[in-house]
Amino acid sequence: MKRLSFLLFFIICFNTTKKAYSQGTSLSQPINSPLGEELNPSVSADGKTLLFLSNYGEEKPYPVISYLKSGVWTRPDEVTALNTPSTKLNNNLGYNLSPMGNEIFFSSNRYGGIGSNDIWMIEKTPTGWSTPKNPGKPLNSTLGEADPSLSPDGKQLYFVKWTDKKSSTGLPCGKITVSQRTSKEGFREPVDLPAPVNSGCECSPRILSDGKTLIFSSERAGGKGGFDFYKTQRKDDGSWTTPIPLTYINSKTDEVYAAIPANAEMIYYTAVNGKSKDIYRSKLSPEFQPDRVFLLAGKIKEETGKTVAGKIIVTELPSKKLISVINLKQDEPYLIILPKGKTFDVTAYGSIKGWFYNGNHIPLDTLTKSVYKEKDFKLPAVKLNTAIDLSNIQFEGSSLSPSSSMDLDKLVKWLQENPTAAIEIGTSIPEVKSDTVQSPELTEVKEETVTLDTTQFIRKIYHNDITQKQADAIASYLTQKGTASTRIKPVGYGDKKKGNKSNEGGNMVEITILKE
16 A cells, blocks of 8 residues: 555656646736637736737737736736727737837738738837837838747847748748848848748747747647747857757647747746637746846936936956947937856946946856846946945955956046046055954054153054055056046045945945046
């Protein structure tokens, strides 16, 4: 009996493990409704905005949007820019939310197009969604274009060009193509993806957070029936890996329009629930996940919170290889994708004088899963007697650490661009320690004259205050790079500088604006 119980326990545990990635869950209300069908989801990179089709209260499905707040999805709202009475009569397909959630690309045969079906777009504005715009040629053509998907960096648009074929279930077949984005509404001539991606009947490509992993739908030999989900990945030489099916999700019915947020832990898709269709969610099996990346998103702002125009420069460390320069208009968001295994410097600059720069080093050598982080770069205002933290500058004793050269070079650049500015370089530590007995942490020595009765003698005091030497080291670096010494005032504050919040009891480095 005990052996039988153990065997049953083993079988149950084994099957539970095996099915960890095979059982999707239908999303509860308010996403899915018993009074209608919900289908074709698209999700933002942070996983907090869900765009999908619903026919609740209507005969034909229309796009709605929901937001995840405090772990709960809000009641879906119509995207009014897309849901006017006239547009509900048109063929509107393949809605895709941009990674930042601030653009929607879709396909439609509405009036004003070029071919039988075109790709259109709307963007989020301070007053709501804009009216649909057609990017025109060469993105659209006299053929039918559908199922757009914008890459995480916003530089590529994947979509389908319809052919004259139909799938076994009567859906349009197409070729997956990609077009390089040159501006808000500008695109280059599309290029078909090669075999083995295109095999004759494909649709609904979805480019994932690493910018090279593609989940798409295809009807091909070996499938379960109709369109099935497949995963492929672009190699360094531009070719694509052999597509592999998502067998634990695929079924005899059509699988189209997968939605996967940046962390790639979950996949949203449409499945039959009884007699209707609902949106389901399932864990995304590791073999179908994209490469691990760190996604950083936000805006450039003043310290007051007002957005400003500027640029973000991404540099690989320690090589100082320039990765990208992102120019941003006021209130324009950025999204940066950084691969695992390296360290990067990401620094924001204002477009005009009056602001200091703001940046961080981002080490990704221990990145274990994809991460999406929102960060607004707040630029300190350049004002007289304003102190600006530069504690990224590190030391090895009283000498500058080689890892600090990037931060020092940024300061050199700022001084070059502001030739009339003068600064104080202030360094401090949390606590100055001293003793008459030398120890490993008390590396400095000063002498003082002591009078005992009528006899004078020299006493040595050992201490750890090397802040003046450190300030001098920064000043020396700046002057060697061409900054006049008259513009620099190095000051070692010991532990007299208030508000030292340096990490692990280390140095705090500040510059104070003495002259604008």
